[in-house]
Amino acid sequence: MSSTSHENMLKVVKGLINKDELVEYHESILSRIYPKESNVFSGNFNPIPHWKTGVQIAALNIQTTGPYLRINSSMFRQNGNSGYVLKPCLKMEYEGKYCLLKINILEARHISSLKPQKEIFHTPHVRVELFGETESDGKIWNTNDDHKKDETLNGFHPVWNTRLEPHLVGHKDMAFLEFSLTEMNSFGDNATLAFCMVKLSNVKNGVRSLTLWNERCKKYPLAVLVVDISILSWDEIIEKENFCKIQLEKINEQKKVPRLSLEKRVQLKKEKENMVLDLLDILNMQISWEKTSNRKRIGTVPVRKAHKRTPSLPPQERVQSEVPCRTLNDEV
Numbered sequence: 001m002s003s004t005s006h007e008n009m010l011k012v013v014k015g016l017i018n019k020d021e022l023v024e025y026h027e028s029i030l031s032r033i034y035p036k037e038s039n040v041f042s043g044n045f046n047p048i049p050h051w052k053t054g055v056q057i058a059a060l061n062i063q064t065t066g067p068y069l070r071i072n073s074s075m076f077r078q079n080g081n082s083g084y085v086l087k088p089c090l091k092m093e094y095e096g097k098y099c100l101l102k103i104n105i106l107e108a109r110h111i112s113s114l115k116p117q118k119e120i121f122h123t124p125h126v127r128v129e130l131f132g133e134t135e136s137d138g139k140i141w142n143t144n145d146d147h148k149k150d151e152t153l154n155g156f157h158p159v160w161n162t163r164l165e166p167h168l169v170g171h172k173d174m175a176f177l178e179f180s181l182t183e184m185n186s187f188g189d190n191a192t193l194a195f196c197m198v199k200l201s202n203v204k205n206g207v208r209s210l211t212l213w214n215e216r217c218k219k220y221p222l223a224v225l226v227v228d229i230s231i232l233s234w235d236e237i238i239e240k241e242n243f244c245k246i247q248l249e250k251i252n253e254q255k256k257v258p259r260l261s262l263e264k265r266v267q268l269k270k271e272k273e274n275m276v277l278d279l280l281d282i283l284n285m286q287i288s289w290e291k292t293s294n295r296k297r298i299g300t301v302p303v304r305k306a307h308k309r310t311p312s313l314p315p316q317e318r319v320q321s322e323v324p325c326r327t328l329n330d331e332v
Helices: 006-015 020-025 067-077 234-255 262-293
Strands: 002-005 031-034 084-086 099-109 123-131 139-142 159-163 167-169 176-184 190-199 206-213 219-232 296-298 301-303 318-321
Touching: 002 006, 006 031, 067 084, 067 123, 067 176, 067 190, 099 123, 099 262, 123 159, 123 190, 167 262, 176 219, 190 219, 219 234, 234 262
Parallel strands: 002 031
Antiparallel strands: 084 318, 099 159, 099 167, 099 219, 123 139, 123 176, 176 190, 190 206, 206 219, 296 301
16 A cells, blocks of 8 residues: 655656556555645645546545535545445546536526525526546636626526536546535625535436535535536537437428418527527537547548557446545435
8 A cells, every 4th residue: 555645646647658557556556645744724635636547545634625525525425425436447548538518507496595584695696617637627607607687586596597618528537517506795796605516427418406515515405406417428419410410401391381380480490590509519519529539520420540449447446535424415
């Protein structure tokens, strides 16, 4: 077993040309990472860079709240907070790690329960932050950018229906999403009221109801956030592109029917506009995908550079958590 500080491990990783060597090293050696000795304020470090190199134990300060402690809680929530989870494939050549993330913030319910009964609830907003394997994976969205002055955003049932910009994630097994409910007062200052941190690979596509928590991982039983999430692989993006093209052809054929009613024409026009927007999003996704994952696309078939065969998944190993925490909500 090896034990080293957070800073020393980062120096080792930075000096390696082939990061897979460290992953293979941790297949047979148990490693523990702890905060630096001079950390007198009990601050926490980001455990994701160490998890991606195969480190089994990342020791965090449970007395210090923050996003890194919530990341740790979300990582081990998938196994009922037993303290152990199976390692994902961490090889650099693993093609299945890329995914395209699309989020639509729909609404929230009963968020007035986050405050005392007689306290006034100002304009609520949702801040979404992505924590990923690399700095390029990091991304921040905010509904405040589109709804600065909206009287319908109340403390009981606010509705945003905000479509966030799609983002390409470099490793979905090492990416975490944090939804933060913020409140903007009359002076324009924002205060965070509740959080919900989820591991991206545990999220299922579709409309999801997220239970909100406070900084100490205590649940607000009534307050929920409703979002529409899509996590797409390359093959799913191509499939969706073909579907949109087929639907556009059908709409164009229906518009050629003689004596079409005005109501039907308006409906077909709206459907065509939605399909065109979806198709433009897909094309932008493919451009981003090619730039990030070094793929080339000819027609609808992705062509990759010649390289060695992608290695099989490493033996199922276990990662141990040294931070005991409360059981959070079930799989999103």
